[in-house]
Amino acid sequence: MKLIKRIILLGFFFILTACQGKPAEKNNSLSTKQNQVDKDKYRKLTPEEEKVIIFKGTEYPGTGIYNNFKEPGTYRCKRCNTPLFNSKDKFNSGCGWPSFDDAIGNNVKEIPDADGRRTEIVCNNCEAHLGHVFRGEQFTAKNTRHCVNSISLVFEQEKDVKSDTAVFASGCFWGTEYFLQQMKGVIDTKPGYIGGSVDNPTYKEVCTGRTGHAEAVRVIFNPDSVSYEELAKIYFETHDPTQIDGQGPDIGNQYRSEIFYFDENQEKIAKDLIEQLKNKGLDVATKVTKASTFWVAEEYHQDYYIKTGKQPYCHRYTKRF
Known part of the structure; x- marks a missing residue:
């Protein structure tokens, strides 16, 4: 009799385990499909770009192509091409990453960083990771520094620039x-x-x-x-x-x-x-x-x-x- 009860209990355990496993498989499938949709919808990224833009990594300071870049124009999201920053708002903070004291419209979204201390900035259209925003440093009159990874950006040259x-x-x-x-x-x-x-x-x-x-x-x-x-x-x-x-x-x-x-x-x-x-x-x-x-x-x-x-x-x- 005890043996029969054990067999019944084991049967329930395997049924419950199987039921819990199915939703997980379904979620994984949905996640995979969603990632595929995102890849089809937005610009295809290289593995190096994905490390920063998707998985929120960081470029080494002083290595980004736009760190000391001074041409007039617009900096767009590399993933979805949304305009994010204007060159007139770019300044040299000496931090090793491109710095802007303003963003274009509401195209840059601020969210609490996973570290619980900083404020992350992402593209408001596609959630691409850009970097972090800091305030109170007194670099410019606006007292704001958007610290951005060059690899998250693509630059569009301004036409007919006066000089x-x-x-x-x-x-x-x-x-x-x-x-x-x-x-x-x-x-x-x-x-x-x-x-x-x-x-x-x-x-x-x-x-x-x-x-x-x-x-x-x-x-x-x-x-x-x-x-x-x-x-x-x-x-x-x-x-x-x-x-x-x-x-x-x-x-x-x-x-x-x-x-x-x-x-x-x-x-x-x-x-x-x-x-x-x-x-x-x-x-x-x-x-x-x-x-x-x-x-x-x-x-x-x-x-x-x-x-x-x-x-x-x-x-x-x-x-x-």
Whole structure:
């Protein structure tokens, strides 16, 4: 009799187990079908892209193609092509990933991260993982940093983009570039040499002080996004314009404060700002000179602080306007 009861109980156990197993198989089947639908509906991703976009991985810092990318245009979701970020909202945070202080409309959704601390951001259309959003860091006036994986994005070039050129010298060009390249609307920055008598000078030659060149930065910018006056103000606010032939510990004529203008409007703006500073009591030493040939500096001088992760030693921000 006991044997019969055991057989009956074992029978019930196997029946229950089988019943529980069927829904699980059905769910797995549905999940597989749903994944197939998603793959058919959206752009096909590579295994590397899936690691980030689907499985919420992270690119190594400094390796993404859009980290130091400065072209004007729109950043779209790589999975579904939804427009997510505009280049005018991109800035250099030094974190190693593309940073934006705003998103396009409601196309970026914020959700609590699985770690219980951070806020994840995903595409609001297809749920593709983008990265995380941080607030309160004071990088920009909007006080927001969307930290995004380059691999989650695809870039669309803006057509018929306006561009203008400015050249500023304010001591070591590493520090000059550091602040100017963070301005919205700046398309490109290049440290180099200007104002001298020798063609295509080397850094070593300029450092002798005998070529007459100043270390300077050429800025290509979109005037629809940032004005020449805004750039010039940042220039004056990130170095000491009263120091003659030097900046901080860097002493020499090549480290002089000088603005090289390309037209009458730039000349007028530069001189007007200098007059404003003089009215505030500053004995401004900055020269205003018509631009001559600009010679791009050696590669190891380009994006110096981005490459090294260091901070300027002789440039800092001081509110002047």
